[in-house]
Amino acid sequence: MCGIMGYIGRHDAVPIIYEGLRRLEYRGYDSAGIAVYRPGEKASLGLVKRQGRLAELIDHLEDFSGSTLGIGHTRWATHGVPSDRNAHPHCDCSGRIAVVHNGIIENYAQLRKQLILEGHDFVSETDTEVLTHLIEKYYHNSLEAAVRQTLAVVRGSFALAAIHQNEPDKIVVAKNASPLVIGLGEGENYVASDIPAILEHTRKVYILDDNEFAVVTADEVIITDFIGDPVDKEVFDVTWDLVAAEKGGYEHFMLKEIHEQPEAIRATLRGTAVDGRVDFSYLGMDELFQKTGKIFIVACGTAYHAGLVGRLAIEKLARIPVETDIASEFRYRDIIWHPDDLMIVISQSGETADTKAALQEARRQGIKVLAVTNVVGSAIAREADQVIYTHAGPEIAVASTKAYTTQLLVMYLLALYLAEVRGTMNRAELEGLYSELLYIDTLVDQVLAEEAKIKQLAQKYAHVQSTFFLGRGFDYAVAMEGALKLKEVSYIHAEAYAAGELKHGPLALIESGVPVMALITQDHLVDKTMSNLREVKARGAVVVAICKSNLQEACEECDEQILLPDINPLLAPIVGVIPLQIFAYYMAVMRCLDVDKPRNLAKSVTVE
Numbered sequence: 001m002c003g004i005m006g007y008i009g010r011h012d013a014v015p016i017i018y019e020g021l022r023r024l025e026y027r028g029y030d031s032a033g034i035a036v037y038r039p040g041e042k043a044s045l046g047l048v049k050r051q052g053r054l055a056e057l058i059d060h061l062e063d064f065s066g067s068t069l070g071i072g073h074t075r076w077a078t079h080g081v082p083s084d085r086n087a088h089p090h091c092d093c094s095g096r097i098a099v100v101h102n103g104i105i106e107n108y109a110q111l112r113k114q115l116i117l118e119g120h121d122f123v124s125e126t127d128t129e130v131l132t133h134l135i136e137k138y139y140h141n142s143l144e145a146a147v148r149q150t151l152a153v154v155r156g157s158f159a160l161a162a163i164h165q166n167e168p169d170k171i172v173v174a175k176n177a178s179p180l181v182i183g184l185g186e187g188e189n190y191v192a193s194d195i196p197a198i199l200e201h202t203r204k205v206y207i208l209d210d211n212e213f214a215v216v217t218a219d220e221v222i223i224t225d226f227i228g229d230p231v232d233k234e235v236f237d238v239t240w241d242l243v244a245a246e247k248g249g250y251e252h253f254m255l256k257e258i259h260e261q262p263e264a265i266r267a268t269l270r271g272t273a274v275d276g277r278v279d280f281s282y283l284g285m286d287e288l289f290q291k292t293g294k295i296f297i298v299a300c301g302t303a304y305h306a307g308l309v310g311r312l313a314i315e316k317l318a319r320i321p322v323e324t325d326i327a328s329e330f331r332y333r334d335i336i337w338h339p340d341d342l343m344i345v346i347s348q349s350g351e352t353a354d355t356k357a358a359l360q361e362a363r364r365q366g367i368k369v370l371a372v373t374n375v376v377g378s379a380i381a382r383e384a385d386q387v388i389y390t391h392a393g394p395e396i397a398v399a400s401t402k403a404y405t406t407q408l409l410v411m412y413l414l415a416l417y418l419a420e421v422r423g424t425m426n427r428a429e430l431e432g433l434y435s436e437l438l439y440i441d442t443l444v445d446q447v448l449a450e451e452a453k454i455k456q457l458a459q460k461y462a463h464v465q466s467t468f469f470l471g472r473g474f475d476y477a478v479a480m481e482g483a484l485k486l487k488e489v490s491y492i493h494a495e496a497y498a499a500g501e502l503k504h505g506p507l508a509l510i511e512s513g514v515p516v517m518a519l520i521t522q523d524h525l526v527d528k529t530m531s532n533l534r535e536v537k538a539r540g541a542v543v544v545a546i547c548k549s550n551l552q553e554a555c556e557e558c559d560e561q562i563l564l565p566d567i568n569p570l571l572a573p574i575v576g577v578i579p580l581q582i583f584a585y586y587m588a589v590m591r592c593l594d595v596d597k598p599r600n601l602a603k604s605v606t607v608e
């Protein structure tokens with residue numbers, strides 16, 4: 001998630017912008033930049049931007065003193081690797097317009113092509129740069145009008161701020177899907193992608209909604225929709241302290257990121273389809289997708305659990321044999337490779353040493369590798385043959401949540417695309433399943449609304465020393481992830497087991513009061529799963545069913561029920577995992593543990 005900071009007023013803009021960007025550093029970024037209006041006889045826009053940390057800018061800012069208008073940016077790359085030229089702000093051909101942007105311009109490729117034909121020179125690989133050249137194209141002495149015309153032709157998500165050398169009394173901003181706030185001062189105003197950036201200056205903010213546009217001067221903020229119709233906004237009085245503000249008002253990053261999942265899902269879905277069907281043809285792997293005889297999905301931890309779901313989805317939809325393995329084991333197998341094999345590695349950070357080593361081994365064998373990662377320019381993204389990015393934004397909590405659900409989404413999208421390439425599904429089936437993915441964010445929202453009930457469950461069982469997570473098929477894969485979440489953050493021993501396997505040994509561990517979390521979303525397996533649950537109940541276990549609402553009756557014998565919306569069993573993992581994330585979170589909170597930074601763990605395991 002990129003950071004945006006802008007200032008207009010009577011004070012030096014640079015220190016205010018710099019400090020505002022520093023307040024957003026916690027979100028993670030790979031490059032930074034600032035653009036200011038430099039007054040005087042030869043008025044101009046001053047611009048400095050660098051790959052790396054914000055501090056890289058310090059030595060280049062000294063001649064920007066006296067500027068009272070500027071915008072700045074910390075970049076979380078989505079298009080174009082981290083580099084000086086891909087850093088924001090971006091300028092138009094004349095250097096008179098500067099823009100910072102957070103989001104994804106979905107139709108940037110065709111816009112870029114057209115603008116180049118019209119004579120615009122592009123210097124970066126970013127989607128953002130099309131915004132600056134469009135504003136330049138439409139500029140006729142009104143930055144406001146030029147930005148409005150630009151918004152009429154771009155598609156995608158954006159929070160943007162633009163300044164023009166010829167109009168040094170304003171910042172023009174617009175918001176669609178990515179966050180943007182306006183801080184209200186006395187004779188000065190601020191724009192930012194998040195409240196922490198402006199909290200030391202003001203606690204009065206406008207929180208922009210989608211399709212809102214504003215012209216911000218030192219003394220006035222005029223808010224309209226993209227067309228120009230006035231919008232009546234209430235001022236939001238921020239009561240949070242800075243630490244709370246960085247977490248968006250949540251107590252921990254983990255809970256914030258659990259609640260960010262609907263937006264992360266929407267952001268990852270954006271631009272993945274053409275005419276209602278998934279389009280991954282840009283990967284240039286269609287021939288291999290067509291003929292591969294086996295797919296290896298290799299990852300670690302939560303990413304591995306996403307791979308387990310991916311395997312079931314790909315086998316079911318595309319009818320391709322899939323092997324899954326944890327990377328640290330995969331590397332020591334004597335794999336019987338076939339030249340047409342395909343490896344898929346999944347990694348939120350893109351830096352996990354074991355996963356990188358498995359990728360390198362496959363490439364040594366001449367095997368093509370497709371990476372699924374959340375970090376543009378990461379080692380795994382660079383070393384793989386092709387990459388599909390999740391767009392979960394920075395994931396700060398060690399326990400992975402929104403990365404997992406967006407990895408699941410990419411697995412489903414890939415399974416659908418493979419099915420189309422191999423002709424194992426017809427057009428109606430492909431479009432039907434894709435359309436179900438388009439509203440899965442609303443189903444996640446429904447489950448998030450159960451938070452209070454799940455919190456009560458955690459209060460009830462916070463004292464336990466061990467738990468089981470059971471399921472069959474897709475539910476078993478989700479049980480694995482639920483157990484890991486609980487272990488990671490609450491330090492309670494949690495074992496995930498195939499429901500049908502318990503009686504082959506682990507049943508001996510069941511005794512009175514042991515909580516058993518049971519996933520029950522696979523309609524065709526509910527009877528068998530219930531018979532396994534009767535076995536554990538008979539031995540004193542407390543069974544908590546996470547079940548689809550249409551299966552509620554079958555689960556009545558369970559001691560507790562967390563209901564999920566009725567959903568295609570194939571897609572159930574995306575909603576089934578949510579209660580387990582929330583349960584793990586509150587179990588850790590009840591036990592007064594460091595939820596975001598659990599003992600012994602790192603966010604990215606870059607050692608083997």
Ligand code: AGP
Pocket residue numbers: 300301302303346347348349350351352355398399400401488602603604605
């Ligand atoms: C998940 O909650 C853990 N933090 C951990 O298992 C993680 O998924 C694993 O280390 C893999 O990390 P990666 O996705 O960055 O490769």
